[in-house]
Amino acid sequence: MMKNTPLARKLGAFVALSEAELSVLEGLHKRRRTFVAGRDLVHQGQSDQAAYILISGWACSYKLLEDGQRQIVDFQIPGDFLGLRRVVLHLSDHSVEPVTDIEVTEVHVSDLMKTFSDTPRLATAVLWAASRDEAMVVEHLINIGRREADVRVAHFLLELGARLTLVGLGSKTGYACPLTQYLLADALGLSSVHVNRVLRTLREAGMVTFRDGFVTFDDYDRLAEYAKFERTYLDQVGPLLA
Amino acid sequence: MMKNTPLARKLGAFVALSEAELSVLEGLHKRRRTFVAGRDLVHQGQSDQAAYILISGWACSYKLLEDGQRQIVDFQIPGDFLGLRRVVLHLSDHSVEPVTDIEVTEVHVSDLMKTFSDTPRLATAVLWAASRDEAMVVEHLINIGRREADVRVAHFLLELGARLTLVGLGSKTGYACPLTQYLLADALGLSSVHVNRVLRTLREAGMVTFRDGFVTFDDYDRLAEYAKFERTYLDQVGPLLA
The missing domain is CATH 2.60.120.10 (Jelly Rolls)
Structure with a gap:
């Protein structure tokens, strides 16, 4: 089945x-x-x-x-x-x-x-799902254009968490994540050295830890507030069309 | 009706x-x-x-x-x-x-x-239409990030033309366009002075003229080639679902 x-x-x-x-x-x-x-x-x-x-x-x-x-x-x-x-x-x-x-x-x-x-x-x-995914891509690209590196990385990790939660592979605690800092860098328009530095800052601030293939939300609510992450679609209960 | x-x-x-x-x-x-x-x-x-x-x-x-x-x-x-x-x-x-x-x-x-x-x-x-529009937004933003200003403007004018053609408001000849150079600049991540200069270059090259609220394709095929414009969805004949 x-x-x-x-x-x-x-x-x-x-x-x-x-x-x-x-x-x-x-x-x-x-x-x-x-x-x-x-x-x-x-x-x-x-x-x-x-x-x-x-x-x-x-x-x-x-x-x-x-x-x-x-x-x-x-x-x-x-x-x-x-x-x-x-x-x-x-x-x-x-x-x-x-x-x-x-x-x-x-x-x-x-x-x-x-x-x-x-x-x-x-x-x-x-198509609904595809349209939502596209809308998130728009966010990524605005991200790259205009947000500070720290907020950019935080927003990205939260969004991946939301998508993984939807398919049962994540939660507000965290998720398994195989991405390297090189891939993060290519997606976020940063150097991998810069990504590394930002991740350390976020970890030391007690908000999120990305280590050994796991993203752990140390303080989900504070991270979401920090990144101005739009949580509406996370909080959605039940399908939109009956 | x-x-x-x-x-x-x-x-x-x-x-x-x-x-x-x-x-x-x-x-x-x-x-x-x-x-x-x-x-x-x-x-x-x-x-x-x-x-x-x-x-x-x-x-x-x-x-x-x-x-x-x-x-x-x-x-x-x-x-x-x-x-x-x-x-x-x-x-x-x-x-x-x-x-x-x-x-x-x-x-x-x-x-x-x-x-x-x-x-x-x-x-x-x-949702199909929405999804296609989103896909085009992704193109815009990659445009902003990576393409040269001349190609960026050319691509943008071609894409608007394709969308307008779909609703009966444009053709390969051109279309009415109320956008100012300021709006074009804000959408394309350029200064309005730069937009003005690019439009002059494209006009003098005999490819496209944007003047008095009209975009005229002086040589549609050459412009499309110049901008590496993906014309597949323009050439679509008949609906995708019967």
Whole structure:
């Protein structure tokens, strides 16, 4: 039984899915594949007709610019789609690389479109989740543009926590996090030395500790206040559509 | 009859809407309101339970940061929702200000949720459109971070053209555009003097002219090539869901 996949948990936060809808979702989880850390699975501009649902592990989507710079746009965690925008929105804008070894389900675009057509409530949930993820990306990028480094890092760690909590992989206590300081730096527009210094400051202030692959919220409420973190979507109780 | 609203045209690009669905959409267009240029209609952090559908005129969404800086996140054109994320995604992140006098339809969140629940295909179309718009915002912000000013302006003018074409207000020839160089500057992270200089360069190169409230594509294909503009979603023929 696959009805407790991260994707089902995530979509359940937006739309109360029926047994029938959960079965359809399960039907999408047929073709399992694994990819090793560091090898691209979606290339910028690629016209492949498949997207992936992340089952376990972490990935990152990034954009390579003409001058060779790399901007990490977002990290993907279990329950997230990889390459969804490319196949359904006809936007081929990112490359996706596994941060850890990952397990995914491959979904062909024709199967996905048929599912959307047959079960529009499921489509609503998927697009709702995608839209929320995009909104968070906007936050990241404003983050990079305008916030101080300390607040930027704090906000980022809180947001990852909120997303992981939604799929049962985190809480207000903390979460397991495989990101290196190099990856954090590429996502936040900071040097890794700077990231390291900020993390020490936040730890010494008794707010959050990132060490040995774990983020521990030492004082969640104070950190949230410090980062002016918008907690509304964390506090959401029950799905938005019955 | 309202079946030819900009919103109906826009959603029709994603989902082939039935007569019944078009009628439901029409039902949302009941409470007309007008707002004058320059006066906020959605305040950052406001907990109002209404969103708006833009019927005519242009608006911009922006974020004020603690230090008083203003970042324009996106412009809204007819057919776009204003404040949708705030009411359905529980993200209260932007303020919205009319760029011109605008006409909108006010939609209460309870009506919107009922519509989504009763006609999930309509919800799919709305979220699909929202998701595509978000994806474009991501492009803007990468734009700001990494592209040269000339390419940045060119890309921005092409993208606005693509969005306006979708709702019947633009073509590969050009479009009416009420934006000042100050607004362009705030959206693109440039000074207005710099925007002015870039526009002159692009005009003298015979690619695009922005003058007296009109953007004229003097050589659309060359401009698109110059800006590495991803035209896939422009070339889309027919809705994605039958």
